[in-house]
Amino acid sequence: MYYVSTRDKLQKTTASGAIAYGLAPDGGLYTPEAIPSLAGNALDTLKGMTYPQRAVYVMSAYLDGYSASELAGFSAKAYNREKFDDPQIAPIRQVDEDTFALELWHGPTCAFKDMALQMLPHLLTAALRKEGEKKTAYILVATSGDTGKGALEGFRDVAGTRIQVFYPKDGVSPIQELQMNTQEGENVSVWAVEGNFDHAQSGVKYLFSDKRFGEELARKGVFLSSANSINWGRVLPQIVYYVSAYCDMMNMGKIEKGEKLNVCVPTGNFGDILAAYYAKRMGVPLGRLICASNSNCVLTDFFATGVYDRNRPFYKTTSPSMDILISSNLERLLHAYTYGDTSQVKGYMDQLAETGRYQILGNVRRNMERDFAAAYCDDAGVMRCIAATWEEKKYLIDPHTAVAMDVLNQYRKSTGDHTPALVVSTASPFKFCPAVLEALGSQCSTQGLESIVQLEKRTGLQAPAPLTNLVGKPVRFQNVIGKDDMASAVRAMLE
Numbered sequence: 001m002y003y004v005s006t007r008d009k010l011q012k013t014t015a016s017g018a019i020a021y022g023l024a025p026d027g028g029l030y031t032p033e034a035i036p037s038l039a040g041n042a043l044d045t046l047k048g049m050t051y052p053q054r055a056v057y058v059m060s061a062y063l064d065g066y067s068a069s070e071l072a073g074f075s076a077k078a079y080n081r082e083k084f085d086d087p088q089i090a091p092i093r094q095v096d097e098d099t100f101a102l103e104l105w106h107g108p109t110c111a112f113k114d115m116a117l118q119m120l121p122h123l124l125t126a127a128l129r130k131e132g133e134k135k136t137a138y139i140l141v142a143t144s145g146d147t148g149k150g151a152l153e154g155f156r157d158v159a160g161t162r163i164q165v166f167y168p169k170d171g172v173s174p175i176q177e178l179q180m181n182t183q184e185g186e187n188v189s190v191w192a193v194e195g196n197f198d199h200a201q202s203g204v205k206y207l208f209s210d211k212r213f214g215e216e217l218a219r220k221g222v223f224l225s226s227a228n229s230i231n232w233g234r235v236l237p238q239i240v241y242y243v244s245a246y247c248d249m250m251n252m253g254k255i256e257k258g259e260k261l262n263v264c265v266p267t268g269n270f271g272d273i274l275a276a277y278y279a280k281r282m283g284v285p286l287g288r289l290i291c292a293s294n295s296n297c298v299l300t301d302f303f304a305t306g307v308y309d310r311n312r313p314f315y316k317t318t319s320p321s322m323d324i325l326i327s328s329n330l331e332r333l334l335h336a337y338t339y340g341d342t343s344q345v346k347g348y349m350d351q352l353a354e355t356g357r358y359q360i361l362g363n364v365r366r367n368m369e370r371d372f373a374a375a376y377c378d379d380a381g382v383m384r385c386i387a388a389t390w391e392e393k394k395y396l397i398d399p400h401t402a403v404a405m406d407v408l409n410q411y412r413k414s415t416g417d418h419t420p421a422l423v424v425s426t427a428s429p430f431k432f433c434p435a436v437l438e439a440l441g442s443q444c445s446t447q448g449l450e451s452i453v454q455l456e457k458r459t460g461l462q463a464p465a466p467l468t469n470l471v472g473k474p475v476r477f478q479n480v481i482g483k484d485d486m487a488s489a490v491r492a493m494l495e
């Protein structure tokens with residue numbers, strides 16, 4: 001199977017090419033030429049498998065050129081009991097009669113980014129070998145918190161790679177900052193950038209586009225590579241947990257094979273929910289895909305009106321990983337809905353770049369309305385939802401998950417559709433203690449690690465070990481630089 005650029009189907013590459021180089025030369029996203037279908041009895045087979053085995057089964061369908069035994073090795077290294085504190089890796093918790101939470105935060109950084117970032121380094125280093133690439137892959141990451149730590153954990157001490165993370169000095173939570181600055185590993189470095197996330201992000205994008213800088217790095221034996229969700233190697237491992245969740249729901253006796261299961265996903269860059277769409281297209285009987293946004297509701301408006309318009313105020317919310325106005329992976333959905341008419345997608349993306357806005361045509365919109373629903377939840381709604389879910393269901397959720405839980409409730413009220421639904425739970429509540437404590441009506445006296453203890457006392461629950469273990473860990477990185485000094489920071493690491 002080949003991968004094509006979303007903006008020009010003549011730009012083709014192999015699976016390893018797509019993963020090794022991330023973005024197509026024309027700026028499009030590499031996307032499978034066709035979406036593979038699961039065989040008729042596949043769910044019966046998958047049902048009896050462990051999570052790592054399911055990952056091999058699903059990923060094999062997309063990765064020509066990777067052998068099953070190779071993938072089995074990666075899967076065993078990515079999804080095991082040393083890295084994940086739950087034997088099921090991605091367990092499901094029943095919240096009420098027809099609501100289920102798919103907990104994707106049992107990995108080393110307590111957010112769902114681990115599900116893909118534990119796998120990506122293996123896929124990427126294998127891709128470099130297959131492509132005959134001799135240079136070291138230098139992973140540059142701009143992060144608003146979760147991706148940075150996830151990528152650091154995934155790439156630490158992975159041969160043939162180095163990783164450098166830039167985060168906005170005042171744009172991440174104290175716990176996220178400490179998680180990054182205490183990172184272990186010989187090939188990692190972490191830098192705070194003065195300014196907000198957009199500054200860090202544009203700085204990284206600029207370095208990627210700077211040809212002379214690229215040539216300078218090539219002379220030093222490295223090339224820049226990306227760990228963010230425009231890389232197919234990050235979307236693919238996310239398809240696995242939707243397939244796996246459907247199997248677990250059958251095993252739990254909550255649905256019969258073939259019965260519909262709705263999915264509600266807290267969405268930022270559109271990577272997570274896009275993976276649900278691919279799982280559905282592969283033949284997993286998923287029903288409505290419900291796209292949940294916070295006050296940065298550019299996607300809610302898009303699904304309602306067919307107009308994508310990023311010209312709007314940007315809000316900082318209690319769900320920072322969803323504070324985003326350009327949802328990059330939406331481009332892959334447009335590719336699917338235009339049936340490979342890549343010139344149409346290119347047209348939309350050109351308009352977005354020039355005017356910050358585009359409007360989709362009738363057939364694309366009709367397809368979208370068949371598969372998706374969308375709504376948003378503001379910070380006040382998040383607070384109410386965390387409190388109600390704790391008080392009424394005895395289930396503690398973080399602000400991102402609360403956005404989805406609230407949006408699912410809105411969807412059910414407005415449509416009367418009470419199909420069993422999976423709420424994708426993307427972070428441990430202990431990653432966002434101050435907001436969660438406030439929702440539960442407790443005064444939070446501190447932003448730092450003490451807030452973890454306070455939330456444990458308030459709820460009687462135990463925080464995940466990767467967070468409590470931060471106490472007393474030596475801080476390795478304290479670099480703060482201006483936003484124009486990022487190239488020098490890369491050079492400093494290559495001395």
Ligand SMILES: *Cc1c(COP(=O)(O)O)cnc(C)c1O
Pocket residue numbers: 111112113146147229266267268269270271272273321322400426427
């Ligand atoms: C990244 C992230 C999201 C958004 O996921 P996308 O794939 O960008 O849509 C939601 N919740 C948490 C906790 C995240 O870290």
